[in-house]
Amino acid sequence: MKVLVAGGAGYIGSHMVAELLDSGYEVVVFDNLSKGHREAVLGGEFVEGNLLDQNKLDETFKKYKIDAVMHFAADSLVGESMTKPDKYFRNNVVGGLNLLDAMMKYEVKKFIFSSTAAIFGEPDKIPIEENNTKLPTNTYGESKLAFEKILRWYDHAFGLKYVCLRYFNAAGAHKTGKIGEDHNPESHLIPIVLQVALGKREQIDIFGDDYKTEDGTCVRDYIHITDLAQAHILGLKKISVDNAQSTQYNLGHGQGLSVKQIIKVSEEVTGKKIKVKIAPRRAGDPATLIASSVKIKKELNWKPQFEDIHKIIDSAWQWHKNHPNGYSK
Numbered sequence: 001m002k003v004l005v006a007g008g009a010g011y012i013g014s015h016m017v018a019e020l021l022d023s024g025y026e027v028v029v030f031d032n033l034s035k036g037h038r039e040a041v042l043g044g045e046f047v048e049g050n051l052l053d054q055n056k057l058d059e060t061f062k063k064y065k066i067d068a069v070m071h072f073a074a075d076s077l078v079g080e081s082m083t084k085p086d087k088y089f090r091n092n093v094v095g096g097l098n099l100l101d102a103m104m105k106y107e108v109k110k111f112i113f114s115s116t117a118a119i120f121g122e123p124d125k126i127p128i129e130e131n132n133t134k135l136p137t138n139t140y141g142e143s144k145l146a147f148e149k150i151l152r153w154y155d156h157a158f159g160l161k162y163v164c165l166r167y168f169n170a171a172g173a174h175k176t177g178k179i180g181e182d183h184n185p186e187s188h189l190i191p192i193v194l195q196v197a198l199g200k201r202e203q204i205d206i207f208g209d210d211y212k213t214e215d216g217t218c219v220r221d222y223i224h225i226t227d228l229a230q231a232h233i234l235g236l237k238k239i240s241v242d243n244a245q246s247t248q249y250n251l252g253h254g255q256g257l258s259v260k261q262i263i264k265v266s267e268e269v270t271g272k273k274i275k276v277k278i279a280p281r282r283a284g285d286p287a288t289l290i291a292s293s294v295k296i297k298k299e300l301n302w303k304p305q306f307e308d309i310h311k312i313i314d315s316a317w318q319w320h321k322n323h324p325n326g327y328s329k
């Protein structure tokens with residue numbers, strides 16, 4: 001089966017490409033390299049292109065006989081989304097629609113969508129189940145929720161079969177040590193904490209310690225990037241059978257860790273003292289996001305290999321130690 005991976009040069013997309021290749025799939029990556037890295041794509045065909053360029057999409061679907069699409073090409077920074085809603089709706093909704101329209105034109109009807117816990121906003125129930133109330137507190141989450149709704153009607157009208165995977169917090173790096181997390185500028189908690197451990201940053205700013213959580217800092221559900229990628233392959237198998245049904249899964253462990261706990265585990269893993277500073281809250285951050293993983297474990301038989309946060313952070317640490325400047329030399 002040939003899978004088009006939109007955004008396959010990014011952090012999550014590149015790990016997805018590695019898992020697909022390992023599992024025997026053919027891969028075509030479509031990425032504009034605005035944030036991704038060409039070196040992160042370990043194999044398959046590579047097309048440099050933007051989802052806002054419908055001609056390029058058309059050309060790509062015409063050239064390669066694509067069977068299924070996995071879509072990671074999106075803007076995903078909560079903070080930035082609050083000041084640039086135009087960018088988030090254009091790239092995440094309009095760009096995604098262009099991709100769907102190319103799929104429909106070439107009769108590609110299998111789609112795996114990278115959605116997010118941010119569609120729920122401040123949860124009314126924890127752990128968060130798939131049918132929890134959805135009231136995003138940031139533009140990023142709103143753009144992903146809008147796209148989930150669009151998918152439902154593409155299924156209804158055109159027979160698109162899809163799985164939405166709502167990520168909680170992805171972390172860690174590939175077992176080969178060849179690919180890992182490298183954003184510029186970095187905004188995610190674990191890479192920043194590890195940059196402090198490496199002496200590349202003075203301190204970690206904790207965005208708020210007055211949340212209604214046990215230690216006052218935000219609680220998130222961290223899963224390993226390889227476990228996350230595996231869920232996509234299981235999702236693709238689910239929609240590859242006759243009479244497949246589209247659906248959504250929350251993708252996390254069901255365990256919450258606070259920002260302070262992540263810093264403590266990082267100190268244990270790295271053996272370095274991490275200097276912290278309490279900073280103001282970041283706009284749009286809910287206090288606690290913890291997934292219920294009951295549905296995905298039951299229906300997809302998803303079995304995460306990395307249950308322990310020490311192992312997840314150690315996997316990230318190996319990458320950062322060996323690539324202190326990320327992909328750049």
Ligand code: UDP
Nearest residue numbers: 078187188189192205206207218259282285
């Ligand atoms: N965070 C923080 N300092 C940082 C970066 C992140 O305190 O420099 C917090 C952030 O407010 C959130 C958690 O760490 O509660 C995880 O943030 P991240 O950006 O890694 O992922 P997100 O939850 O936004 O997807």
